[in-house]
Amino acid sequence: MSVDLDQFKGIFFEESFENLDAMETGLLALSEGETDLETVNTIFRGAHSIKGGGAAFGFDVVSSFTHVMEELLDKMRNGEMEADFASVNILLESVDVLRELLKAFQDGLEPDDQRALALKLKLEEIRDGASGVSEIATDSQIEVEAGDTRDEEIIGWTIHFLPYENLLQTGNDPSLMLRELAGLGEMTLQVHTQRIPPLAEMEPEKCYLSWDIELKAPVERDAITEIFEWVEDDCDLDIQPVVQPVERRKMERRDEERRTGEGAGLERRKEDRRAVGKDAAPAPSATIRVSTERIDEIIDMVGELVITQSMLSQLGEDLDLAKLEKLREGLEQLERNSRELQEGVMSIRMQPISFAFNRFPRMVHDVSQKLSKQIRLETSGEDTEMDKTVMEKINDPLVHLVRNSIDHGLETPDERLEAGKEEEGIVRLNAYHQGSFVIIEVSDDGSGLDRERIFTKAIERGLVKESDELSDDQVFRLLLEAGFSTAEQVSDLSGRGVGLDVVRKNIEGLGGSIDIRSELGVGTTFAIRLPLTLAVLDGQLFKVGNDTFILPLSSIVESLQMDQKCISGVASDIELYRLRDEYIPIIDLSKTFSINENPKNMENALLVVVELGERHVGLLIDELLGQQQVVIKSLETNYQRVTGISGATILGDGTVSLILDVAGLIEMSHLDQNNGGKQQKMANNNLVLQEQ
Amino acid sequence: MEAVKERETGIADVNENQYLTFMLSGEEYGVDILTVQELRGWEDATPIPNSPSFVSGIINLRGVVVPIINLRDRFGLENRAFDATTVVIIVKLAGNDRERVLGIVVDAVSEVYSISGSDLKPPPDMDGAISIEFVKHLATIDNKMIILLDINRLINEGIFSKKETADLDVHEISVEE
Numbered sequence: 001m002s003v004d005l006d007q008f009k010g011i012f013f014e015e016s017f018e019n020l021d022a023m024e025t026g027l028l029a030l031s032e033g034e035t036d037l038e039t040v041n042t043i044f045r046g047a048h049s050i051k052g053g054g055a056a057f058g059f060d061v062v063s064s065f066t067h068v069m070e071e072l073l074d075k076m077r078n079g080e081m082e083a084d085f086a087s088v089n090i091l092l093e094s095v096d097v098l099r100e101l102l103k104a105f106q107d108g109l110e111p112d113d114q115r116a117l118a119l120k121l122k123l124e125e126i127r128d129g130a131s132g133v134s135e136i137a138t139d140s141q142i143e144v145e146a147g148d149t150r151d152e153e154i155i156g157w158t159i160h161f162l163p164y165e166n167l168l169q170t171g172n173d174p175s176l177m178l179r180e181l182a183g184l185g186e187m188t189l190q191v192h193t194q195r196i197p198p199l200a201e202m203e204p205e206k207c208y209l210s211w212d213i214e215l216k217a218p219v220e221r222d223a224i225t226e227i228f229e230w231v232e233d234d235c236d237l238d239i240q241p242v243v244q245p246v247e248r249r250k251m252e253r254r255d256e257e258r259r260t261g262e263g264a265g266l267e268r269r270k271e272d273r274r275a276v277g278k279d280a281a282p283a284p285s286a287t288i289r290v291s292t293e294r295i296d297e298i299i300d301m302v303g304e305l306v307i308t309q310s311m312l313s314q315l316g317e318d319l320d321l322a323k324l325e326k327l328r329e330g331l332e333q334l335e336r337n338s339r340e341l342q343e344g345v346m347s348i349r350m351q352p353i354s355f356a357f358n359r360f361p362r363m364v365h366d367v368s369q370k371l372s373k374q375i376r377l378e379t380s381g382e383d384t385e386m387d388k389t390v391m392e393k394i395n396d397p398l399v400h401l402v403r404n405s406i407d408h409g410l411e412t413p414d415e416r417l418e419a420g421k422e423e424e425g426i427v428r429l430n431a432y433h434q435g436s437f438v439i440i441e442v443s444d445d446g447s448g449l450d451r452e453r454i455f456t457k458a459i460e461r462g463l464v465k466e467s468d469e470l471s472d473d474q475v476f477r478l479l480l481e482a483g484f485s486t487a488e489q490v491s492d493l494s495g496r497g498v499g500l501d502v503v504r505k506n507i508e509g510l511g512g513s514i515d516i517r518s519e520l521g522v523g524t525t526f527a528i529r530l531p532l533t534l535a536v537l538d539g540q541l542f543k544v545g546n547d548t549f550i551l552p553l554s555s556i557v558e559s560l561q562m563d564q565k566c567i568s569g570v571a572s573d574i575e576l577y578r579l580r581d582e583y584i585p586i587i588d589l590s591k592t593f594s595i596n597e598n599p600k601n602m603e604n605a606l607l608v609v610v611e612l613g614e615r616h617v618g619l620l621i622d623e624l625l626g627q628q629q630v631v632i633k634s635l636e637t638n639y640q641r642v643t644g645i646s647g648a649t650i651l652g653d654g655t656v657s658l659i660l661d662v663a664g665l666i667e668m669s670h671l672d673q674n675n676g677g678k679q680q681k682m683a684n685n686n687l688v689l690q691e692q
Numbered sequence: 693m694e695a696v697k698e699r700e701t702g703i704a705d706v707n708e709n710q711y712l713t714f715m716l717s718g719e720e721y722g723v724d725i726l727t728v729q730e731l732r733g734w735e736d737a738t739p740i741p742n743s744p745s746f747v748s749g750i751i752n753l754r755g756v757v758v759p760i761i762n763l764r765d766r767f768g769l770e771n772r773a774f775d776a777t778t779v780v781i782i783v784k785l786a787g788n789d790r791e792r793v794l795g796i797v798v799d800a801v802s803e804v805y806s807i808s809g810s811d812l813k814p815p816p817d818m819d820g821a822i823s824i825e826f827v828k829h830l831a832t833i834d835n836k837m838i839i840l841l842d843i844n845r846l847i848n849e850g851i852f853s854k855k856e857t858a859d860l861d862v863h864e865i866s867v868e869e
Contacts, residue, residue, distance in 0.1 A: 547738065547739060548738075593741030593742060594741060633755075633757045635750070635757060637757070637790075638756070638759055638792045638794055639757075642740055642742070643742070645741070648757045650752045650755065650757070655736075655738060656752050657738060658738065658741075
């Protein structure tokens with residue numbers, strides 16, 4: 001039985017978190033002046049389902065807490081109350097608290113319900129129509145209210161009454177007592193007869209019965225003990241008050257607060273609780289919601305696959321040349337089936353990017369208050385679908401970029417007015433597909449990047465020399481270098497000097513890239529480019545020496561046969577290839593991979609031009625083979641990370657082939673070696689910074 | 693590949709452990725049989741660029757990419773051409789942070805012995821061909837010495853540890869030239 005319940009618990013948690021998200025979205029809409037009744041209804045429904053589920057699974061804290069939220073929302077719904085700023089904020093906080101409570105229950109922990117209890121009191125205040133909503137937040141207010149703890153919250157009593165066998169002999173009659181009890185209020189009786197012996201052994205003067213009594217009467221304990229006064233020594237008597245669980249906790253809470261005094265302990269606990277919440281990394285949800293329609297489609301495809309398979313095995317039983325044509329047809333069908341099936345299964349993992357975008361309204365709401373900036377968040381392209389695994393990994397970089405835009409990008413309202421802009425700054429999130437990539441843009445209409453300031457800073461940091469002539473784009477890209485931060489002050493939000501470089505690393509780790517566009521005074525846009533999926537890629541097979549390697553097709557710009565005239569050596573080890581009006585550094589893969597150390601004859605050799613972000617490099621290879629879709633297998637599972645290799649795959653003939661990682665190749669080739677000194681210097685700078 | 697035959701060992705002993713033994717350059721080595729997943733004949737592995745020389749490459753083991761370690765090379769023994777008796781022992785180990793599957797190339801597999809705890813002798817100080825720290829015990833069976841390897845340690849420290857691999861002959865690409 002408990003196993004069954006656990007199974008439903010998982011669903012309850014999942015649904016509750018979804019409900020909480022929906023409630024959050026709704027509340028944010030309310031705080032932006034949305035007055036639609038349907039929005040309040042949505043929030044109400046969310047709270048209601050959580051309450052029901054919480055009660056069913058015995059999470060009393062959750063159900064009693066949501067109960068108060070629900071009542072408050074009900075008042076808003078009926079127009080008895082206005083959804084003003086303060087109450088919406090408290091409801092938002094309640095959503096956070098609920099989320100924490102549910103998370104604790106999900107992890108099988110006993111939740112720290114102090115914060116919930118404190119908030120519940122605030123909610124009750126609002127619900128009961130406390131006039132000054134702004135005042136309710138003070139702890140002293142709670143203290144005052146705590147004074148008039150009401151005892152009539154006891155709604156009844158349960159009484160366990162077990163008379164000893166000799167009770168009747170003392171001249172007392174249980175039936176009289178019970179009748180008297182019934183006079184106090186509604187009574188439910190349960191009689192226990194298991195002590196009654198077989199008729200032959202029964203003695204008529206002995207009492208064999210016992211009772212469990214539920215009395216629904218808000219009476220004092222004395223009224224009950226009075227009734228049993230004469231039999232106290234002749235029976236087992238247990239009288240327990242029935243208290244509305246909500247109310248009892250409220251009393252305990254008040255006691256607690258009196259003990260800790262001024263609620264200082266509470267404040268501390270709140271802090272602890274938050275700290276814990278921060279440390280615990282959000283566990284990526286292991287489940288995925290799929291429409292039954294999609295599953296039906298896949299089942300159909302599997303059915304077709306099975307038919308094809310049986311057809312082929314029948315053919316294989318007695319194959320002669322006459323059936324060759326049929327075999328070919330069968331194989332074609334098999335190919336089509338498996339491709340469809342693959343696409344179908346992959347589509348399960350595709351989810352609209354709104355899952356990632358949805359958390360931002362709340363974040364912007366919170367952060368804008370903290371910084372006292374007025375910010376409007378605009379999102380577009382929420383329906384753009386991408387692989388769930390990619391989306392999970394892109395969340396943190398996105399949060400960072402949005403915070404960066406709010407913190408550094410947007411000016412304060414005063415500055416904005418001075419610059420002739422609206423007080424309210426705009427942060428825009430946009431997503432769209434481009435080939436097999438998803439582009440996600442985070443832009444702001446703030447002050448834009450200050451080229452000169454970045455350049456000066458980069459010189460200070462030793463990233464560039466004063467004499468270097470860089471394009472705007474190259475200057476902006478310096479922001480993505482490790483240890484670079486233009487924020488004058490380290491703020492709570494961003495600007496710790498780590499950050500954008502980590503964002504870049506994460507994104508490149510996913511096989512994506514990041515670009516920066518900016519115009520001074522107009523705004524800045526960070527554009528992230530990510531592959532649609534991490535599991536399968538279209539690969540270009542090629543040979544270096546005797547080894548077959550694979551390049552992601554999407555990273556290849558073109559392949560060409562080199563012309564000796566276009567090759568020029570710079571310094572001793574770098575060779576450049578002039579392609580139209582661009583000079584592309586050449587990476588000799590056989591040298592980089594220690595396959596063949598002898599310098600290759602460049603004349604007529606094959607060069608594959610690949611791009612990483614805006615950067616182009618040429619890879620020197622021996623032979624181009626075909627293109628095919630490959631399934632990416634991690635090398636790290638059983639071995640370890642290899643620089644320049646992003647994974648392995650199994651080819652049609654069963655052999656293993658390695659997939660190249662362009663970013664890693666550039667890193668390990670001589671191209672970055674030139675920066676070695678600089679990086680060293682940068683690391684030193686970081687060290688100094690940390691020490692200060 | 694020759695079948696592995698169980699040796700007649702009389703009465704089973706609770707302290708007994710079974711060891712799979714294999715030949716390497718004329719010596720007989722043993723590993724705890726519980727770590728062995730399967731045995732395979734030698735097949736060409738895909739080399740991994742810039743990996744230590746004892747990593748022969750990776751193979752496809754029913755859809756799983758498995759690295760292959762050449763134990764002769766790792767132990768500093770002279771390499772020899774792979775032949776019909778060359779065997780890859782696929783072992784499954786709890787690593788530092790995760791379970792790993794990898795293959796070990798040996799000259800030939802020999803026997804499965806049950807050896808009781810009391811027959812295990814600590815390794816003496818020896819400056820032999822292999823690093824002494826990977827030898828867990830020595831055992832004598834039919835007047836033959838069997839070197840029982842600490843396979844967990846060998847893999848986790850002798851192959852994947854940074855320190856160890858740094859000491860070994862790693863083909864770093866020389867970018868200076």
